[in-house]
Amino acid sequence: QVQLVESGGGLVQTGGSLRLSCAASGHTFINYSVGWFRQAPGKEHEFVAAIDWSGTVTSYVDSVKGRFTISRNNAKNTLYVYLQMSSLEPEDTAVYFCAGAFRGYAGNQYGNYEHWGQGTQVTVSS
Numbered sequence: 425q426v427q428l429v430e431s432g433g434g435l436v437q438t439g440g441s442l443r444l445s446c447a448a449s450g451h452t453f454i455n456y457s458v459g460w461f462r463q464a465p466g467k468e469h470e471f472v473a474a475i476d477w478s479g480t481v482t483s484y485v486d487s488v489k490g491r492f493t494i495s496r497n498n499a500k501n502t503l504y505v506y507l508q509m510s511s512l513e514p515e516d517t518a519v520y521f522c523a524g525a526f527r528g529y530a531g532n533q534y535g536n537y538e539h540w541g542q543g544t545q546v547t548v549s550s
Contacts, residue, residue: 425450425451426448426449426450426451426524426538426539427448427449427450427539428446428447428448428522428523428524428539428540428541429446429447429449429541429542430444430445430446430520430521430522430541430542430543430544431444431445431447431544432444432445432544433519433520433544433545433546434545434546434547435547435548435549436512436546436547436548436549437548437549438512438513438514438548438549438550439511439512440512440548441508441509441510441511441512442509442512442546443506443507443508443509444460444506444507444509444520444522444544444546445504445505445506446458446460446504446505446506446507446522446541447502447503447504448502448503448504448505448522448524448539449501449502449503452501453477453498453503453524454477455477455526455527455528456477456503456524456525456526456527457474457475457476457477457524457525457527457528457529457530458474458475458494458496458503458505458522458523458524458525458530459471459472459473459474459475459522459523459524459530459531459532459537460472460473460474460494460505460507460520460521460522460523461520461521461522461523461534462516462518462519462520462521462546463518463519463521463543464517464518464519467518469521469534470485470518471485471532471533471534472484472485472488472492472507472520473485473488473492473493473494473507474494474529474530474531474532475494475495475496475505476528476529477527477528477529478528479495479496481529482494483531483532485532487515488509488516491509491510491511491512492507492508492509492510493506493507493508494506494507494508495508503524505522507520507522509546512546512548513548514548514549514550515548516546516548517546517547517548518546519543519544519545519546520543520544520545520546521540521541521542521543522540522541523537523539523540523541524537524538524539525537525538525539526538
């Protein structure tokens, strides 16, 4: 059974940086794409970034381009996906979720993802 576990959230000041991690276990992740979504209070899930199975194709929501970077590291039995966040703004405050799917590239569509983590809180103070 696939499990996704996020870590790395916290409280940071405007302009600061955080690196979120997502550890995927319970399967062989050869053809597995991952995305990051976020949800602010009272709002719907918002796509943030995605990476394809090979790590060569990435996409971002416009509001984070140039500030966030998604990357992945296929370890022996665990897949690690990172979201490096820089120049953080109060508008980035949300619970961040990683999501995965057994397809080459799931993109920015919420419904394309099969597996979800429990989320990690990111709070950016002004």
